[in-house]
Amino acid sequence: MTAAASRVFHRNPKQRYPTATGGAGAYLVDDQGRRYLDASGGAAVSCLGHGDPEIIAAIKDQLDRIAFAHTAFFTNPPMEALADDLITHAPAGLSHSYFVSGGSEAVEAAIKLARQYFVEIGQPQRRTVIARHQSYHGNTLGALAVGGNQWRRRQFEPLLIDVAHVSACYGYRGKETGESDEAYGARLAVELETTIARLGGDRVIAFVAETVVGATAGVLPPVPGYFRRVRELCDRSGILLILDEVMCGMGRTGTLHACEQEGIAPDLMAIAKGLGAGYQPIGAVLINQRIVDAVVGGSGFFQHGHTYMGHPAACAAALAVQRAIRNRGLLERVRQLGDGLAQRLHQNFAQHPHIGDIRGRGLFWGLELVRDRETKAPFDPALKLNARIKAQAMAGGLMCYPMGGTIDGVNGDHVLLAPPFILEDAQLDELAEKLSGAIGRALAEIGA
Secondary structure, eight states, X not given: OOTTTOOSOOSSTTOOOOOEEEEEBXXXXXXTOOEEEESSHXXXXXXXXXXXXXXXXXXXXXXXXOSOOOTTTOOOHHHHHHHHHHHXXXXXXXXXXXXXXXXXXXXXXXXHHHXXXXXXXXXXXXXXXXXXXXXXXXXXXXXXXXXXXXXXXXXXXXXXXXOEEEOOOXXXXXXXXXXXXXXXXXXXXXXXXXXXXXXXXXXXXXXXXXXXXXXXXXXXXXXXXXXXXXXXXXXHHTOEEEEEOTTTTTTTTSSSSGGGGGTOOOSEEEEOGGGTTXXXXXXXXXXXXXXXXXXXXXXXXXXXXXXXXXXXXXXXXXXXXXXXXXXXXHHHHHHHHHHXXXXXXXXXXXXXXXXXXXXXXXTEEEEEEOSBTTTTBOOOGGGOHHHHHHHHHHHTTEEOEEEXXXXXXXXXXXXXXXXXXXXXXXHXXXXXXXXXXXXXXXHHHTTO
16 A cells, blocks of 8 residues: 555655564564564564464453453453562562553653652652653653653654753763773763752652663663662662663563663663563553552552553563563573674674674664764764665565664664564574665665
């Protein structure tokens, strides 16, 4: 169907999209029979790939029991079981789960719950949130305000709450010549400390950050020790730490939660995407016990809610996904495949004249493209290199996640990779070969 003929208001109404009609394992299939290796999990969603019979059976079984019961009237068994499962494997101090339908809703709920917590404990003067530039936390207005993605924010800024933003932990571009990771992390901590002091430590609600930055800047793992310093600064002023692991969490980086690798626990954590692996729309906020206690012992009611929160079929799917990840040993597989993917990316791109940085963890990797490796100068954004790479990749049977505005919301191009945890080793070769071809053809189009 042509874009003009479709009655769907697509993300890009001018674009003609292929029609997905099937999928098996790491591949999606369109109505012309073309197969696409899903090297991005859609948007880091499809961690178990497509057509998993165990997850599909769990959904069907739940639908045979009950499809929907509003949470203002009932709880339901899969919601209770999923909450138990998530908290059993959660970072220390997290005691309860609040279920929503996606990542934006999870971040929105976390921000509102953080504000209500301080109202409940008698600190209503706390009304400011600190976040980071070149971050993305969702498209609802609160989440968009917290995010630092300038391209997504710009036209809606008159509608957004005021949020203070500090520098991203972006070693490739942020570190000074000769500066160590330790010194760079310490410098960022000083910037956060100075911002807290300027705003007033007793007036800040929370610091919000992606543990590993996702789509906006193309996978930015923190330097060692950075989040320990952040945690200490938050504790010193009684500020809540909200970690957004919507994209980087639920096994994507090789541990169930990315913050495990940082040696810290947040007060609130937003999860989604890999939680349900795309088989049902679901997200969640994992909540520290003291926040729950403040609400229960105060007003007794979280002033927030969604019609489809705790949806039985969605919770059943997510529970089956989490059990599959454990029972099939997929976290170890992510680490092994991640090592293999890193090796292939370095083999293909480490000496490439227009790949400036290769970075990532587990099965979460980014390539940053540059016009000049020595100066790190980006390509002219008018060339739309990221869009060209995406088009060439799709034409070659590969789904990857290129984006622009990597550096500041306008300049810079990157490719994000987040393939399913069930890849075969040979598919790593297919991924690298097809990606190399797509990048080469896109660069040739612009004469690079």
